[in-house]
Amino acid sequence: MTAPGPLGGEMLKNLRNIxxxxxxxxxxxxxxxxxxVQFPVPKPATYLVSSPAGAREVLVNQHKETSKKTLQYNxxxxxxxxxLLTADTQAWRPRRxxxxxxxxxxxxxxxxxxxxxxxxxxxxxxxxxxxxGPTIIDIDQAMMSLALEITCGALFGVxxxxxxxxxxxxxxxxxxxxxxxxxxxxxxxxMVPTPANLKMKRAIKKLDxxxxxxxxARAANQLPxxxxxxxxxxxxxxxDLETPLSKQQIRDEIVTFIVAGHETVASALxxxxxxxxxxxxxxxxxxxxxxxxxxxxxxxLRLYPPxxxxxxxxxxxxxxxxxxxxxxxxxxxxxxxxxxxxxxxxQPLQFLPERFETGAPQLGYIPFGAGARLCIGRxxxxxxxxxxxxxxAQHWNIEAIHNSQVPVDASVTLRPVGGMPVRIxxxx
Ligand code: HEM
Numbered sequence: 018m019t020a021p022g023p024l025g026g027e028m029l030k031n032l033r034n035i036x037x038x039x040x041x042x043x044x045x046x047x048x049x050x051x052x053x054v055q056f057p058v059p060k061p062a063t064y065l066v067s068s069p070a071g072a073r074e075v076l077v078n079q080h081k082e083t084s085k086k087t088l089q090y091n092x093x094x095x096x097x098x099x100x101l102l103t104a105d106t107q108a109w110r111p112r113r114x115x116x117x118x119x120x121x122x123x124x125x126x127x128x129x130x131x132x133x134x135x136x137x138x139x140x141x142x143x144x145x146x147x148x149x150g151p152t153i154i155d156i157d158q159a160m161m162s163l164a165l166e167i168t169c170g171a172l173f174g175v176x177x178x179x180x181x182x183x184x185x186x187x188x189x190x191x192x193x194x195x196x197x198x199x200x201x202x203x204x205x206x207x208m209v210p211t212p213a214n215l216k217m218k219r220a221i222k223k224l225d226x227x228x229x230x231x232x233x234a235r236a237a238n239q240l241p242x243x244x245x246x247x248x249x250x251x252x253x254x255x256x257d258l259e260t261p262l263s264k265q266q267i268r269d270e271i272v273t274f275i276v277a278g279h280e281t282v283a284s285a286l287x288x289x290x291x292x293x294x295x296x297x298x299x300x301x302x303x304x305x306x307x308x309x310x311x312x313x314x315x316x317x318l319r320l321y322p323p324x325x326x327x328x329x330x331x332x333x334x335x336x337x338x339x340x341x342x343x344x345x346x347x348x349x350x351x352x353x354x355x356x357x358x359x360x361x362x363x364q365p366l367q368f369l370p371e372r373f374e375t376g377a378p379q380l381g382y383i384p385f386g387a388g389a390r391l392c393i394g395r396x397x398x399x400x401x402x403x404x405x406x407x408x409x410a411q412h413w414n415i416e417a418i419h420n421s422q423v424p425v426d427a428s429v430t431l432r433p434v435g436g437m438p439v440r441i442x443x444x445x
Contacts, residue, residue, distance in 0.1 A: 415439050
């Protein structure tokens with residue numbers, strides 16, 4: 018052991034909590050043992066790093082000494098293949114260089130049109146639902162569908178309205194399978210036809226079907242080659258690339274962007290609504306000053322970071338906060354913990370959007386990761402998320418239906434257990 022941590026017996030005793038409520042378990046070991054914790058598992062040696070400086074050391078300074086070959090990303094790649102999110106360094110570098118231009122400023126600005134379009138459709142639907150008076154809806158489901166439509170419109174230029182429910186459900190089922198496998202050391206390979214594996218494979222097949230639909234829609238609706246703005250699908254399908262992508266590589270990127278691009282944004286928005294409906298004075302401030310939406314989103318991403326764990330495998334030995342992390346270790350950086358660390362945040366458990374009035378701090382704020390593998394969709398997510406919060410808060414009364422806390426399911430992203438029911442009515 019090179020860092021403090023729980024004893025083997027203690028961890029065994031907590032096995033059930035680790036699986037059922039990993040966030041609370043991580044908080045407990047962090048409070049008991051400090052900012053660098055080693056778990057008593059032999060292989061790989063496993064560390065939890067929770068300080069702002071430690072997170073930076075792992076994700077930024079030691080980026081070249083780490084890889085994404087971890088259990089978390091290996092399981093995710095059963096769904097996304099070797100797309101940008103899970104690709105390891107060698108395959109990742111040229112791919113990032115190739116895809117980065119698709120996220121230029123004009124494209125991010127263009128995604129505004131898709132957000133407006135998606136919001137207009139959502140508001141028509143909400144008006145129908147509330148024609149007879151205030152109505153209870155699941156705002157989590159609404160945010161999933163909205164974010165998926167925006168992602169597919171902005172990145173692939175397609176309107177997938179008729180497929181939305183199927184794709185959001187397939188994404189959740191596939192990701193649920195990823196987490197269930199990560200938590201079960203005895204999970205059998207995906208090719209073994211257990212009920213859980215068959216369910217996951219059916220969901221992956223639906224995502225494959227979505228890819229076929231997206232490519233067919235583009236084939237039927239070619240943009241002129243000299244069109245000023247190329248979207249991501251154009252880049253992926255470009256036959257003039259130095260090394261054009263194979264069918265499998267195109268599939269992997271489309272599924273990666275469907276999954277990474279909508280479930281994260283929806284999770285952020287769902288928890289932002291939760292924080293707003295449970296803090297009515299903050300909701301009122303947002304309704305009166307919609308320009309506060311960016312602050313609200315930033316603070317929601319701090320308290321409920323959708324990507325609640327980021328993992329790396331170390332390629333060589335290095336030191337974090339004075340503790341040696343040997344080569345071939347698993348390092349877990351949890352934005353959930355880093356964002357609650359008093360070294361970076363005053364009153365870390367309070368929902369205080371104005372703390373972002375002077376911008377995010379240099380250290381200790383990592384909802385989009387950090388360093389070379391920083392989220393490629395960050396600017397798009399911030400634009401999309403703040404537009405949605407601002408517009409819906411201005412036009413709608415959105416209220417809590419009960420006072421109890423909504424439990425968090427720490428899946429691939431943070432999900433509300435049982436959805437997020439709220440009461441909506443149109444503002445007069
Ligand atoms: C609030 C919304 C979002 C959150 C919280 C989020 C979070 C993250 C985080 C933490 C990472 C880094 C993972 C790591 O270092 O291991 C990441 C990477 C990534 N994200 Fe996002 N993301 C969001 C939205 C988006 C959107 C809208 C897209 C696509 C349009 C996207 C696509 C990706 C991709 C492809 C990567 C991998 C980048 C690379 O390794 O080069 N994300 N995201």
